[in-house]
Amino acid sequence: MQLSRDQLLSAYRRMRTIREFEERLNVEFQAGTVPGFLHLYSGQEAIAVGICEQLEDARDYIGSTHRGHGHCIAKGVDVKGMMKEIYCKKHGVCGGKGGSMHIADLDKGMLGANAIVGGAPPLAIGAALTAKTLKPGGVAVPFIGDGAANQGTVAEAMNMASVLKLPVVFMFENNGYAEFTAASYATAGSIEARAKAYDIPAVTVDGADFFAVHEAAREAIARARAGEGPSAIEAKAYRFWGHFQGDPQRYRAPNETKDLREAKDCLKHFRSRVTEAALLEDADMDAIDEEVLALIEEAVAEAKADPEPDAQSLYEDVYVAYN
C-alpha cells in the first residue's frame, strides 16, 4: 500500500525519536545519571512503528516488554513524561513508581512495559476481549521477544486468542538473543510455525524494513478488525546494544553490532527507500532529525530538573480504596 507523505513523515519521526531517545539514554547511563536497569530498543524501531502507526489511541492496545521504550513512543506516549519516568521523577508518566520497565499510558492504549518475560501477552488478549466486547474493530498487539516466545504464557495466549477468535496481532521480535543466549540455541523450531500450529496465520518479515513490517501489520490488523481472529508476525530484528546497558557482550562476535548498524539500520533503509522512490527528500528528514534532537535534549534536561516523587506517594495508589 502506498503511504501518504504525511504518513511517511510521521513514521520517520517516530523511528528517529526512538533512536535518539535510546542513544541519548545510553550516554546518560554511562554518565551515571539513570537509575535501575536499562534495555534499549535501538535497531528495532521499524517494528514498533511499522505496526503502531496503524493503531488508534482509543480502541487499540499494545502490551510491551522490558525493552519497552520504543513501543511506548510508537504508541504515542509523551516522550518527556517517559524520560521523567525513566529518571524516576515526580512528573514521570507513572509518577516515578514504575521506572523504565513499567511505563504505561492507558489513555494511549499502552498497557505497560513489563519486567516479567511473557507477562504481557495474557493481558493483551484481555484488552482484545474488551475491544471485541465494547470497542468494535479494536485490536490488541502484544510484543514478544524470541526469548519470551518460549514462555508458556505466550503459547497459552495464542491458543486462547485462536479459540476465542480475538482481535490480536502477536508481534514477535526475533532479535537473535535473549540476554546472552542466542535464539538459534534456545528457541527451537520456528516461531512462525508455532503460531500456525494454533491455526493462527503467520508471516516472517525483515524488521529492518519498515515497509515490510507495515504491510504485514496492515493485513493482520485488517483481519483482526474484521473479526477474523488473531494473526502473528515474526519480525527479524537487530539489537544494536547489549541486553542491558553495561552488558560486555562477550557472546557476540566483535564486529557484530557494528556490522548490524551498517547493514540493518531501519532508519538508513527507510531513508534510501523513500528518497530513491522520490517520496521524501533528505531535507525533510534532516529537519525532523534536528527537531527530534532538540526534543530529546529538552526531555533530558526537564527530567533531570524534575523533583523526586513526594515521600507520601510511597503509600498512595496501592488501591483505589482499601476500605
Add this chain to the structure above:
Amino acid sequence: MQLSRDQLLSAYRRMRTIREFEERLNVEFQAGTVPGFLHLYSGQEAIAVGICEQLEDARDYIGSTHRGHGHCIAKGVDVKGMMKEIYCKKHGVCGGKGGSMHIADLDKGMLGANAIVGGAPPLAIGAALTAKTLKPGGVAVPFIGDGAANQGTVAEAMNMASVLKLPVVFMFENNGYAEFTAASYATAGSIEARAKAYDIPAVTVDGADFFAVHEAAREAIARARAGEGPSAIEAKAYRFWGHFQGDPQRYRAPNETKDLREAKDCLKHFRSRVTEAALLEDADMDAIDEEVLALIEEAVAEAKADPEPDAQSLYEDVYVAYN
C-alpha cells in the same frame, strides 16, 4: 515389527487389567466405597500399554495425569497397592496420603499421577535429563491430555526437550474432551503441528489400535535411546466414561459412549487382530480375562480390609529430615 507370543499376551494382560480395574472401580464408586475424585481410563488402554510395554523399570520413566491408573498399571505398579491407595488405606503404594490422583512408584520409574493439569511434563523432562546424564539409553514419557496440551508448561517442556535434545517421548492422548469441553473447541490447530513447530518429529495414530501405538512408540523410543532427542505422538483416544465418575455427560450425544464402546474398543480390536492373524487364540485371552477378574476381585477385597493409615503418619514424611 512382529511381536512375540509372550509380548502379545503380556500386552493383552495389561490392557485387560486396566479395563477391569477401572470398570470395577466404577461399580465400587457407585456403591459409595471409594473416597475422593475418580477419573477412569477405560477406552485408552492401548495407549499406555502400547508405549509402556517397551519401557524398562530402572532407566525409563513416565509422568502421568489425574487420569493415571492406566499409566501406572502399564508401567508395572502393583495393582493391589494401587487399589489400596485409591481406597486411601495404610498399605497403599503411597500410604494412603496420595490417593487416586497421586499414585507414584519411583522404583518402577513411575513419577506420579498428577492432579495439576500440565504438572508432569516439566518433571518428566527432568527424568530425561537424569537418564541422559546417569542412565544411558533411558527415556522419559509424559502423558498429556488434549486439554493439558494447551497448558504453558507443556509448550515449555517441548521447547526445553528440543533445545537440550532430551530423550523424551511426548505422548498426547487426545480423547476429544477436557472435562466437559471438546478439544475441537479448546485445542486450536493441531497437537502434532505444535510439536513439529518445536522441531520435534511427531505422528498421529489411532489410540484404539494397540499395534499402531506400539509401532509409533517403538520408533520414538529408539530415537530417544539413540540420543537423537524428543519425539511426540498424538494418539486419538476414546473416553468411555465421563470426566469423573458422577459426570452426567450432558455435553455428549446420548449414544456417544455406547458407540465408542462398540467401534473403538482397543481390547476388541486387539483380539480380532491377533485371532485373525492366528497369533493368539481366544482361549488364551479368555484365560487372562479370568485371571484378571480374580486379581481385581482380590485387590478390592484386600483394599477394603486394609486398615486406615496410622494417625501418626499425618506428621511423617513431610521432610527427609527437618533439622
Add this chain to the structure above:
Amino acid sequence: MSKKTYREAITEALRQEMEREERVIIVGEDVAGGAGGSAGGGEAAGGVMGLTAGLCTQFGRERVIDTPITESAIIGMAAGAALTGLRPVAELMFADFIGVCLDQVYNQAAKFRYMFGGKARTPLVVRTMIGAGMGAGPQHSQAIYPMLTAIPGLKVVVPSTPYDAKGLLIQAIRDDDPVIFCEHKGLLGSQGEVPDEPYTIPFGKAAITREGTDITLVGISRMAVLCNEVADRLKKDGISVEVIDVRTTSPLDAATILESVKKTGRLVAVDEANPMCSVASEIASIVASDAFEYLDAPVKKVTAPHTPVPAAPNLEALYLPTPDKIEVVIRDLMDF
C-alpha cells in the same frame, strides 16, 4: 429474604450483577460447559460445582466464556480486560491452581495501579475454591489465602455464610480493585437466610457473630463456623466467647479484633491454613503488638499442621482444626 445455600447465594450474586451491568462477564474452564461437545453445545454444567449454572443460558456465550485449561491466560486475560473497561469474574477452579498463574495475580493485576502511578483501575474478581474436608487430596484441598493476603494491591475475601457470600461477592464485583474471592468447598451446601435483592457488605469489616466477654475467638472462612459452634458449646459451661468472623483477610479488620481483645484479654485465632506465615499468625502478631497491655494470657492460634493435606479421610480429619481442638486451647487459656 429466604433460605438459600452458599452455592445459591453465589449464583444469585453473579446473576444479579450481570443483569445490572453489561460489562460484567464470566471467564473460566467450563463456566458454561459443553462447548464443542457432540450434544451440540448449550449449557452443560455451569462449572464443576454448578455455581455458574444457568448463566450461560441467560446471558449467552459472549458473556459466559468457556476457556481452555490455561490459568495464566485466563487470569491474565481477565486482568487485561479489567484494565481496559470490562468487569470480569474469572474462575480459578481450585485455589491450589494458583501455582500456575500467580504471576498474573501478584506481579500484574495487583501492581497495575501502583506501578502505573495511580492511573489504572483493575476491577477483576477471581473466584476460587479453597479448603480441605472432601478427600480431594494434597493438590485440591489447600487454604492458600495467606500468601495472597501478603500481596499489596490485592483484596482477599473469605465468606463463611450464604449471607456474606452474596453480599461480599456483589461488593467484589463492584469494587475497582482486584479481589480474590475464596469459596470454601465445605460450605457450598450450607444454608442461611439471604435477601433476594442485591446488597453489598463492605470489605474490611469483620462480623461479630457471638458476643462474649471471656475470650476472643477469630475465625477465617469455614473456621468461623466452627468458632460459633465452640462458643455455643462453651456458653453452657459458663465461658463467654466472643466470635469474630474476619470476612476479608485483606483488608483485615484489626480494629474490631483489638477492641474485642481489649475487652476479653484473650485471643485464639483459628485458621485452616498451614501455621507458618498464616493469617492466624498475622492476627496474633497484631494483637501482641497493639493490645499487649490488655492481654491476660498468651495469644494462641489453631491451624492445620505444617504438612500437606493428606488424601486419606481419617488423616484429613486429623489435619483440620476442629471444635474439640479449639475448645482445648480455650480451656487452657481460661485456666491461665
Add this chain to the structure above:
Amino acid sequence: MSKKTYREAITEALRQEMEREERVIIVGEDVAGGAGGSAGGGEAAGGVMGLTAGLCTQFGRERVIDTPITESAIIGMAAGAALTGLRPVAELMFADFIGVCLDQVYNQAAKFRYMFGGKARTPLVVRTMIGAGMGAGPQHSQAIYPMLTAIPGLKVVVPSTPYDAKGLLIQAIRDDDPVIFCEHKGLLGSQGEVPDEPYTIPFGKAAITREGTDITLVGISRMAVLCNEVADRLKKDGISVEVIDVRTTSPLDAATILESVKKTGRLVAVDEANPMCSVASEIASIVASDAFEYLDAPVKKVTAPHTPVPAAPNLEALYLPTPDKIEVVIRDLMDF
C-alpha cells in the same frame, strides 16, 4: 580462611560441591551464558550477576546448562531430575519470577515426599535473588520468602553473611529435601571471613550475632546486618541488644528466639517483606504464644509497608526498614 564477598562465597560453594559430587548440576538462564552466540560459545557470563562464572569452563556445558526463559520448565526439570537421582541447583534469576513457576515448587517438589508416602527424595536447590535497594522496580525487588516459608515440604534459607552463604549453600546442596536459597542482591558485594575448605551450617539453627540482655532483635537476610548495626549503635547508649539472625525461615529456630526473649523480655522482628503474613508476623506470634509470661513490652515488627516496591530510589529508601526505623521502635519499647 580469607576475606571473600558473599558473591565469591556462593560461587566457591557451588564449585566445591560440583568437584565433590558429579551428580550436582546447575540449570538456568545464562548460568553458563553465550550459548549459540556469534562469538562461538564458551563461557560468556556465568549468570546475570556472575555467580556461576567459571563453572561452565571447569565442568562443561553438560553440568552447567543454559536453558530457555521458561521457569516452569527449569524448576520442573530440576525437580524431576532431583526425584530421579541428580542433585540439581536451579537458578531462578529474580525471586519475583516465582509467579511463573510456583506450581512446580509448591504442588510438585515440596509435596513429593508426603504425597508419595515417604518414598521420594528431592534434593533440589533453587537459588534465587531477593530484595530491594537497587532501583530495580516493583517486579525485580521483592522479598517473597514468607509465601515460601508457609509451604510444608520446602526449606527456605536466607543467609546474611558470606560465611553463612557458603555453609548454608553447601548444606542445601547436600540436603535431601527441596530448598529455596535466597541471595540478597544488596549483600552480593559484602565481605567477610570465609574458610577456604567446604563446611556446612545446619538448617534451623539461628545465629546469635550480638549478645544482649535488654531486648531481642531478630533479623532476616539483609535485615540481620541492619540489626547488628543498630545493636552496636545502641550499645553506646547503654541499651544491650541481643541480635538473632534466623539464617533459615523454614525450619525456623523458635527455640533460640524464645530463649532470648525469656532473658530480655522484649522482641522486635525485622523483615524486609511486606507486613501481612510475614516471617516477622510468624516470629511475633510464636513469641506471644510461647514466651508470653516473660514479656515486658508489646511484641513489635519492623517491615516494609503494604505497598509494592517503588522504582524511585528516594521512595525505595523510604520503603525499606532502616537502622533508624528500628532504633525508634526499640527506644519506644525500652520506655514501655
